[in-house]
Amino acid sequence: xxxxxxxxxxxxxxxxxxxxxxxxxxxxxxxxxxxxxxxxxxxxxxxxxxxxxxxxxxxxxxxxxxxxxxxxxxxxxxxxxxxxxxxxxxxxxxxxxxxxxxxxxxxxxxxxxxxxxxxxxxxxxxxxxxxxxxxxxxxxxxxxxxx
Amino acid sequence: xxxxxxxxxxxxxxxxxxxxxxxxxxxxxxxxxxxxxxxxxxxxxxxxxxxxxxxxxxxxxxxxxxxxxxxxxxxxxxxxxxxxxxxxxxxxxxxxxxxxxxxxxxxxxxxxxxxxxxxxxxxxxxxxxxxxxxxxxxxxxxxxxxxxxxxxxxxxxxxxxxxxxxxxxxxxxxxxxxxxxxxxxxxxxxxxxxxxxxxxxxxxxxxxxxxxxxxxxxxxxxxxxxxxxxxxxxxxxxxxxxxxxxxxxxxxxxxxxxxxxxxxxxxxxxxxxxxxxxxxxxxxxxxxxxxxxxxxxxxxxxxxxxxxxxxxxxxxxxxxxxxxxxxxxxxxxxxxxxxxxxxxxxxxxxxxxxxxxxxxxxxxxxxxxxxxxxxxxxxxxxxxxxxxxxxxxxxxxxxxxxxxxxxxxxxxxxxxxxxxxxxxxxxxxxxxxxxxxxxxxxxxxxxx
Numbered sequence: 001x002x003x004x005x006x007x008x009x010x011x012x013x014x015x016x017x018x019x020x021x022x023x024x025x026x027x028x029x030x031x032x033x034x035x036x037x038x039x040x041x042x043x044x045x046x047x048x049x050x051x052x053x054x055x056x057x058x059x060x061x062x063x064x065x066x067x068x069x070x071x072x073x074x075x076x077x078x079x080x081x082x083x084x085x086x087x088x089x090x091x092x093x094x095x096x097x098x099x100x101x102x103x104x105x106x107x108x109x110x111x112x113x114x115x116x117x118x119x120x121x122x123x124x125x126x127x128x129x130x131x132x133x134x135x136x137x138x139x140x141x142x143x144x145x146x147x
Numbered sequence: 148x149x150x151x152x153x154x155x156x157x158x159x160x161x162x163x164x165x166x167x168x169x170x171x172x173x174x175x176x177x178x179x180x181x182x183x184x185x186x187x188x189x190x191x192x193x194x195x196x197x198x199x200x201x202x203x204x205x206x207x208x209x210x211x212x213x214x215x216x217x218x219x220x221x222x223x224x225x226x227x228x229x230x231x232x233x234x235x236x237x238x239x240x241x242x243x244x245x246x247x248x249x250x251x252x253x254x255x256x257x258x259x260x261x262x263x264x265x266x267x268x269x270x271x272x273x274x275x276x277x278x279x280x281x282x283x284x285x286x287x288x289x290x291x292x293x294x295x296x297x298x299x300x301x302x303x304x305x306x307x308x309x310x311x312x313x314x315x316x317x318x319x320x321x322x323x324x325x326x327x328x329x330x331x332x333x334x335x336x337x338x339x340x341x342x343x344x345x346x347x348x349x350x351x352x353x354x355x356x357x358x359x360x361x362x363x364x365x366x367x368x369x370x371x372x373x374x375x376x377x378x379x380x381x382x383x384x385x386x387x388x389x390x391x392x393x394x395x396x397x398x399x400x401x402x403x404x405x406x407x408x409x410x411x412x413x414x415x416x417x418x419x420x421x422x423x424x425x426x427x428x429x430x431x432x433x434x435x436x437x438x439x440x441x442x443x444x445x446x447x448x449x450x451x452x453x454x455x456x457x458x459x460x461x462x463x464x465x466x467x468x469x470x471x472x473x474x475x476x477x478x479x480x481x482x483x484x485x486x487x488x489x490x491x492x493x494x495x496x497x498x499x500x501x502x503x504x505x506x507x508x509x510x511x512x513x514x515x516x517x518x519x520x521x522x523x524x525x526x527x528x529x530x531x532x533x534x535x536x537x538x539x540x541x542x543x544x545x546x547x548x549x550x551x552x553x554x555x556x557x558x559x560x561x562x563x564x565x566x567x568x569x570x571x572x573x574x575x576x577x578x579x580x581x582x583x584x585x586x587x588x589x590x591x592x593x594x595x
Contacts, residue, residue, distance in 0.1 A: 007543035009536045063575040065536045069543045
């Protein structure tokens with residue numbers, strides 16, 4: 001399903017990645033999934049956390065630039081061709097995957113991937129006809145915290 | 148004191164009844180300027196060795212200066228002179244006559260110590276009362292003073308004048324944006340006084356906190372202590388729903404209160420009955436005519452503890468004497484777009500921070516905090532514009548940020564005629580002193 005992802009601007013220099021992680025740790029916020037996109041000079045830390053409003057506030061109060069984006073969590077069979085099954089209807093609908101990354105946790109033989117689309121609703125519609133299972137927010141976080 | 152210039156607090160004024168000194172007929176003003184200048188020249192010559200030596204070297208006596216028309220005969224005083232005289236070398240009165248010491252903020256080098264007698268503080272308060280009156284500030288206003296309190300002249304300069312006007316003063320001093328916004332909202336501030344770059348921070352912070360500045364009682368901003376552009380004024384006025392006034396001053400002369408905008412916003416009226424302005428060619432030192440752009444030179448006409456004769460401010464502007472719709476006869480100086488010291492040369496091209504500011508504003512319609520860092524590696528000069536990422540600029544997509552960086556770089560190159568690297572940096576990572584933006588950081592070995 002759709003749920004919010006936080007993106008944090010960080011400079012690509014030693015010690016700059018640890019600071020937001022420290023702040024979240026001190027606030028008792030667990031990072032459920034994350035991905036780091038980097039250029040030579042800076043990077044974007046993308047985070048999935050349960051209490052994203054609190055995380056955003058903590059980070060912004062400490063001077064970080066944070067934005068909120070809606071992403072999709074989609075369950076993928078953890079076997080050859082699992083990802084293809086998800087990407088096919090997307091490609092058929094002419095939609096572009098902006099970026100994607102995987103959750104650390106798995107459920108049985110299912111992996112959970114995070115997808116960023118320009119238009120998440122269009123992607124949802126495209127996937128509806130296929131057999132691709134979505135993960136709803138509650139299930140996602142309960143699984144993440146059980147670990 | 149026999150040298151005491153003839154200035155008292157005769158100019159009591161308010162928003163409804165502005166100071167008579169702002170409206171003097173030209174001839175009356177000139178007479179007053181001439182008389183005050185003669186006093187100041189006599190005082191400087193008799194009490195300050197530097198002036199006496201300079202007069203002697205030029206073959207002049209105080210009697211050679213009968214009025215402001217004779218000013219061009221006198222040598223200039225420069226910032227270097229003030230540094231050489233540090234700390235007490237330019238005092239014209241003994242320390243026991245001095246009741247306050249301030250210091251210049253040191254954005255461009257070693258600080259300068261500035262003494263005030265009781266009469267000097269009265270002059271300063273009068274100048275700042277007139278400055279605030281020009282912006283329509285008066286009794287009934289709640290003035291949030293976010294200029295730094297301390298050695299910096301901004302804080303106390305605004306403070307005493309706002310009190311003298313009968314306004315309610317909130318002595319916030321600088322820093323702590325979140326608290327400033329809470330106070331602004333809870334105390335019902337109607338006037339904010341701070342540096343324009345600090346106010347931009349307040350705009351960003353208010354946005355982050357979800358507080359609409361436009362919905363508060365704030366109606367006027369009195370901004371000074373650093374050059375700021377017309378684009379920045381538009382941004383401030385739109386974001387906060389206020390009228391933004393530019394004020395000008397410098398510690399070496401008095402602090403804030405040398406010149407200020409009236410509601411016409413067509414240049415800053417110089418309080419020239421107290422501080423006499425000239426414009427010179429910064430290269431030759433020759434006086435320039437009306438409307439010609441050059442370096443501002445100021446002479447104090449009513450100060451005792453540290454009289455200044457022809458002080459080179461380093462600020463680039465022009466003087467206009469045409470009639471102002473507000474009725475004031477005081478000449479106007481154009482808004483200072485940059486200082487002589489601000490200009491930097493990259494690969495042979497003169498670059499002004501104001502050009503970069505305009506380019507940055509053109510891209511996202513907002514002015515981020517920025518700094519220009521000059522370095523040299525293996526004899527190759529590099530200039531990098533570091534830009535703090537604003538909410539409007541930030542995206543979760545690398546492609547968008549890369550494109551933004553390229554666009555910024557292209558706009559800057561178009562504006563200044565030479566390629567400068569643009570680097571996005573984290574918010575609040577660039578240095579600020581006294582809330583003043585430090586625009587150019589020269590780390591080239593030759594810059595010392």
